[in-house]
Amino acid sequence: MAGYKQPCRYCGKLVPPDARICPYCGKGTPIGSLKCPRCRDNIEKDYAVCPHCGLSLQTACPVCGKQTFFGDNCEVCGASLKVTCPKCGTVQPAVGPNCSKCGKPLKK
Template sequence: MAGYKQPCKYCGKLVPPDSNICPYCARADPNGPMKCPKCRATVEPGFKVCPHCGLQLQLTCPKCGKPTFFGAQCDACGGSLKVKCPNPKCGFEQPPTGENCVKCGKPLNAPKK
């Protein structure tokens, strides 16, 4: 038996519960509430900071330069916002919400020489 469809957290259209990408707006992870990448508290689009840990949730898209809410994709251009931790023991992918990895704490960018 198929599961009940759930509203996409981005566009609101009903999508299957096991969807990895919304078939309507093409955004990743359409099901379930958004979570803070640092403390995993529930956050909503439009929040400037996490209400639990204070992490900055608004950022500038590296592709188009427009302000956007953190997530997998830019609200304006749809470009990917995720960065990968350079620590070989970590490799966690996250939105660029700070200078350090939210999982291991190591710097996201290697020091420039």
């Protein structure tokens, strides 16, 4: 409901309905439905692939190397999973080897 605080999907504490970052745990996208980074279709945390476009929703954490859901942070170590394209500078989830905007490789 509009105006009512909602629980953060990561820590469970109540956050404002328009929060982009949880003020308690500091993780991004604390409320609202999860979206596929490729097609923007609604997805759920337990999905292995997007049911609309087939994108794998599992990725290797750049810090600990463990497989994790593509979200903003690694489920194992908590590190950020966002990467910056060296070519165009787009910040994006690390869900593939190439930039979602320009198509260039994300690693130099």
